[in-house]
Amino acid sequence: MITLQQVSRVYRRGADEVHALEQINLAIPDGTFVALMGPSGSGKSTLLSLIAGLDQPSSGNVAINGQMLSGLSEDQLAAWRAAHVGFVFQFYNLIPVLSAAENVEVPLLLTRLSKAARRQHVETALQIVGLADRQHHRPNQLSGGEQQRVAIARAVVVDPDLLVADEPTGDLDAKNADDILDLLRRLKNEFHKTIVMVTHDPRAERYVDQTFHLDKGVLVKKEE
Amino acid sequence: MSTWTLIRRNLGRNRARTVLTTLAVAFSIFLVCAVITLPSVRTSILERTMNARRLVVHHKFGLGYDNLPVAYAQRVRNLPHVTAVTHLTWFGGIYSEAKDFFPNYAVDSETIEEGLSEYQFDPVVLDQFKKIRNSALVGVRTMEKFGWKIGDEVTLRNSVWFNLSLMFKIIGEVPNVNPMSATLFLFPRQYFEEALRPYEQFNAGGWISMLMVMVDKPENLKTVITTIDEQFRNSSHPTLTATQYEFTANYLSSFDGIIQVVMLVGFLVVASIVLIAANTAAMSVRERIGEVAVLKTIGFRRRTIFSLLLSEALLIAVLGGLLGVIPAYVVLNAGKSSWSPFLGPLTLFLMPVSVMIQGIFIALFVGILAGVIPSRGAARLNVATALRQIA
Ligand SMILES: Nc1ncnc2c1ncn2[C@@H]1O[C@H](COP(=O)(O)OP(=O)(O)O)[C@@H](O)[C@H]1O
Ligand SMILES: [Mg+2]
Numbered sequence: 001m002i003t004l005q006q007v008s009r010v011y012r013r014g015a016d017e018v019h020a021l022e023q024i025n026l027a028i029p030d031g032t033f034v035a036l037m038g039p040s041g042s043g044k045s046t047l048l049s050l051i052a053g054l055d056q057p058s059s060g061n062v063a064i065n066g067q068m069l070s071g072l073s074e075d076q077l078a079a080w081r082a083a084h085v086g087f088v089f090q091f092y093n094l095i096p097v098l099s100a101a102e103n104v105e106v107p108l109l110l111t112r113l114s115k116a117a118r119r120q121h122v123e124t125a126l127q128i129v130g131l132a133d134r135q136h137h138r139p140n141q142l143s144g145g146e147q148q149r150v151a152i153a154r155a156v157v158v159d160p161d162l163l164v165a166d167e168p169t170g171d172l173d174a175k176n177a178d179d180i181l182d183l184l185r186r187l188k189n190e191f192h193k194t195i196v197m198v199t200h201d202p203r204a205e206r207y208v209d210q211t212f213h214l215d216k217g218v219l220v221k222k223e224e
Numbered sequence: 225m226s227t228w229t230l231i232r233r234n235l236g237r238n239r240a241r242t243v244l245t246t247l248a249v250a251f252s253i254f255l256v257c258a259v260i261t262l263p264s265v266r267t268s269i270l271e272r273t274m275n276a277r278r279l280v281v282h283h284k285f286g287l288g289y290d291n292l293p294v295a296y297a298q299r300v301r302n303l304p305h306v307t308a309v310t311h312l313t314w315f316g317g318i319y320s321e322a323k324d325f326f327p328n329y330a331v332d333s334e335t336i337e338e339g340l341s342e343y344q345f346d347p348v349v350l351d352q353f354k355k356i357r358n359s360a361l362v363g364v365r366t367m368e369k370f371g372w373k374i375g376d377e378v379t380l381r382n383s384v385w386f387n388l389s390l391m392f393k394i395i396g397e398v399p400n401v402n403p404m405s406a407t408l409f410l411f412p413r414q415y416f417e418e419a420l421r422p423y424e425q426f427n428a429g430g431w432i433s434m435l436m437v438m439v440d441k442p443e444n445l446k447t448v449i450t451t452i453d454e455q456f457r458n459s460s461h462p463t464l465t466a467t468q469y470e471f472t473a474n475y476l477s478s479f480d481g482i483i484q485v486v487m488l489v490g491f492l493v494v495a496s497i498v499l500i501a502a503n504t505a506a507m508s509v510r511e512r513i514g515e516v517a518v519l520k521t522i523g524f525r526r527r528t529i530f531s532l533l534l535s536e537a538l539l540i541a542v543l544g545g546l547l548g549v550i551p552a553y554v555v556l557n558a559g560k561s562s563w564s565p566f567l568g569p570l571t572l573f574l575m576p577v578s579v580m581i582q583g584i585f586i587a588l589f590v591g592i593l594a595g596v597i598p599s600r601g602a603a604r605l606n607v608a609t610a611l612r613q614i615a
Contacts, residue, residue, distance in 0.1 A: 045612065054521060055608040075525050082523025089611070093518045097233035102225045107522050109227055154522075166611075 002028040002051055002162070002194065007060035009046050009217075020046040022217045024060070028210075030161070033188040033195040035204045038214035044198040045166055047214065051196055052085050052164045053077045065161065082110045086155030086193075088165035092147040094139040094154075101126065101135035104153045111158065125153040128191075129183060145176030152183060156193070163187065165197040169204075181207040231535050238508065242540060245504050249544025249590060252497040253583045257552035259490030260579050262483055265572040266476050269403050270469060275342055276442050280471040281435040281452055284462040287314075291431035292461050297332070299455065300437055305448050308438040310339025313413065313431065317380030317390065319370055326366045328380060328409035329433070330416035339436045342401055349396035358415050360392035365406040367397065380409075385428070388419055403572055437465075494586065501594035505537045509598040516602045517610035526603040533599035534592075541591025542584065549583040 004026040011018040020043045028034055036044045049055035050062050053069050054077075062069045064084065072080060094103045101122050108118045126132045129149040139147055148168060155163055165184065169177035185207045187193045197204065205211055213220045235242050281300065283290045294311070301309045312329040319326075333354045337345055345353075345361075353359050362372060372378060372394055379391045390411075398408045417429035439448050449465045456463045466474070509516070516529060524532075556575035 049608045049611075052521075054611070078520070078523045078525045080523075081521070085523075087518075087521050089518070093514060095230075095233075095515050095518075097237050098225070098230070102229070105225050106230075106519070109225075109230075110523055110528075 001030055001063075001065060002026070002196070003061075003063045004050070005061045005063075007050060007057045007062060009043070009050065009055070010058040019217050021050075021057075024217075024219055026212065026219065028194060028196065030065070030194050031188060031192045032209045033185060033207065034197070035208040035211040036196065036198045036214060037200070037204075037211055042214040043217040044214055046217075048164050048166055048196060048198050052087065052162070053081050082107065083158065084160050084162055086152075086158070086160040086163045088148070088151050088155050088163065088168045090167040090170040092139070092144070092151045092171075094147055094150055096139050099136050099138055100131060100142065100150045100153075103139070103150055104135075104157050107154060107158050121157050121159075122153075125157040126150075128156065128187070129153045143176075144172055145179060148172065148176070148180055149183065152180070152187075156187060156191070159191075161194060163193050163195045165195065165199075167198055167200065169199065169201050174203075177201060177203060227532065231532060231539065234508075234512075234536055235539065241504060241508070245501060246540050246544040246547065248497055248500060249541055249587055250547035252494050252590075253545050253548025253587050254552045255490050255493055255548075256586055257549060257575055257579050257583045258556060258573065259487050260582060261556050261573050261575045262486060264574045264576075266473075266479070266483075268572050268574050269476060270472050275438075275468055277439050277445070278468040279435075279437040279439060279445065279448060279452070279465050280468050281437060281463050281465045282433065284453075284464045286464075287433060290461065291433055292435070292463065294430050294432050296456070296461075296463070297335075297432065297435060300435055300452055303448065303451055303455075305440045305444040306437055307440050308335065308338040308341070309435055310335040311413075311432040311435050313416065314384070314433040315380070315382055315390075315411075315416065316384035317382040317409070319378065319380060324369070326369070326407050326409060327404070328411070330413040331410045333412040333414070336410075339438065341438070343399045343405065344401070345399060346396065352395050353412060356393060356395060357418075358390070358392050358411070359395040360409060360411040361396050361398045362394050362410075363398040363406040363408045364400055366409055367394075385416075385420065386423055390415070390419055494590070498590050498593050501537070501541070501590055502597070505594045506598040508536070509533055509602050513602065513605065513610060516605055517607055520605060520607045521611060530599050530603035533602055534595045537595025537599070538588065538591040541587045541594070545584045545587025548587070549580045552583065553577075553580050 004024050007021060007024040007026075008019070009021040011020055024047065036047060038044055046055070050057055050069075051064070053064075053072070056070055067080065069077065069080070095106065098106070104122045104125050105118055108121060111118075113121065122135075123132065126135055129152050131146060131149050131153065134142060134146060134150075139150070142150065152168075163184070168184070169180050172180060181201075181204060184195055184197065188195055197208070281292070281296070283292060291313070297309050297311050300306060310332050312331055315328045315330055317328045318324060332339075333350075337350060349361070353361060360378075367373065370378070374394055374396060376394050377391055378394065379389055381387070381389050392411055398405050398410060400406050420428040437448070437452070439445050445467055449467075452465045453463055516533075519529060553575055556573040558573075
């Protein structure tokens with residue numbers, strides 16, 4: 001369960017204050033796939049960073065499965081992310097000098113798993129995303145859709161409870177976007193991941209359980 | 225895969241840059257080793273030319289000021305504690321051009337063996353040297369320089385002694401016993417005096433440049449020095465006597481300024497390599513700031529990122545250090561090897577193992593100086609801000 005209580009995030013830009021988020025109250029049950037939508041600059045990425053433990057709110061509380069994130073030090077947050085959160089970005093952000101399998105293995109470098117166990121995890125993750133046959137390819141030898149699937153494999157390889165994705169289909173064509181959305185839904189259905197996805201993609205609504213709309217840092221709930 | 229794989233692959237990312245940076249470090253460390261070893265050139269010249277029982281006598285106001293009467297040799301020979309005396313006379317001959325300087329002396333063929341005992345002249349060659357009127361013994365380096373070989377006849381011009389031109393027949397080599405010996409050109413004084421006979425009215429054949437005096441025991445050196453200089457103090461040609469060590473050290477001290485300048489330049493080179501390496505490290509980190517942000521997002525801690533990036537810089541530095549230090553050790557110890565005659569002044573360097581270790585440490589220091597700031601900057605990156613720039 002993800003719960004946000006009275007969460008605000010204020011950025012200071014010189015003398016100005018930017019209220020990126022104001023008084024957000026939000027609850028996302030485990031095993032749901034939710035979309036965050038809203039115009040550019042409405043605070044979607046900021047909200048995602050708070051949920052994923054990349055940033056701390058200016059006020060209010062963020063708790064994930066009972067773990068209060070506020071008050072954790074930078075290193076504690078890093079350790080928490082390593083164990084509990086998988087990340088997917090718009091531009092994949094794979095390491096170009098590593099093969100697909102090696103990219104997927106990167107988060108496992110932070111664990112105490114044996115070499116064999118790590119290889120097993122990597123293989124499983126690549127199988128889930130359907131790229132077992134591409135494991136020795138470098139990112140530049142893969143299509144955008146394939147790179148994003150490698151990135152998803154990297155996100156799930158440590159078996160986190162929570163997946164966060166910031167516009168994961170933003171750089172993909174319709175066919176590939178559908179594949180990625182389908183894959184994310186499958187991760188929720190088959191592996192009970194909680195998934196929070198920032199998106200502009202109207203197609204997403206067919207795949208998610210719930211959509212939250214943000215506007216100027218405020219949550220506007222639309223009933224469907 | 226391991227963290228090590230990540231470091232290695234990152235170094236392979238821009239191979240040309242990695243190789244060039246490594247070579248730059250290697251080159252500068254090589255230079256640093258040479259610079260650190262430079263003062264040893266002095267020491268090794270001193271040690272190799274020094275004979276603990278030898279005194280050198282020349283004019284009180286310097287070797288270049290005036291000569292000494294040849295008769296001094298016999299007078300010094302008669303002093304107590306003196307076991308051998310020979311003398312050398314600076315001829316100042318040149319072969320082709322004035323800049324092709326090499327030391328050539330008229331020597332006393334009868335006393336040279338006992339006076340310069342460490343040369344261990346070949347008795348057969350020495351016998352010829354005494355018999356053949358215009359014979360010459362030449363050090364290997366001078367032979368090579370002019371492409372001479374034994375049996376050649378060569379003519380030296382000179383402007384010190386009435387513009388004499390003398391023709392010599394090379395009958396052998398000067399034994400290569402010290403850095404000086406390889407450049408020497410020695411010929412019998414007899415021939416020199418004959419050539420000066422037309423100028424007898426000036427007593428042209430009656431002068432020598434210096435005396436080489438052997439003393440029975442090192443502890444008597446002081447007494448003999450005083451005795452010699454006392455003896456000639458009030459003569460028309462007073463003397464200055466010094467141990468060979470002092471004599472050579474004094475001669476070499478004229479190079480101290482040059483040595484200091486060379487050392488300064490050497491260290492400036494290292495400083496500029498540090499700056500270049502720092503810029504390279506900063507560039508390679510900046511290019512990857514997105515990846516660093518991703519690693520941090522995934523949960524890599526500051527410390528891990530910092531060590532990951534710094535390791536790259538240190539690896540290049542140590543590799544470059546090794547590539548500088550090992551050739552330096554080989555080249556700067558070449559004097560000990562069999563091919564030393566071909567290496568000229570390089571053979572005077574004596575690089576100890578400790579300089580290798582210093583070189584590696586300097587390389588490490590270069591790596592740290594170059595790597596710390598960019599690696600620290602990347603490690604402290606604010607993830608949320610960085611992701612905003614890349615995503
Ligand atoms: N690090 C920051 N410093 C200052 N202002 C920021 C920073 N990050 C975001 N903002 C501002 O906060 C608001 C919300 O940004 P963001 O969460 O990125 O919106 P979205 O993802 O919906 O486009 C924007 O006005 C943005 O300019
Ligand atoms: Mg955004």
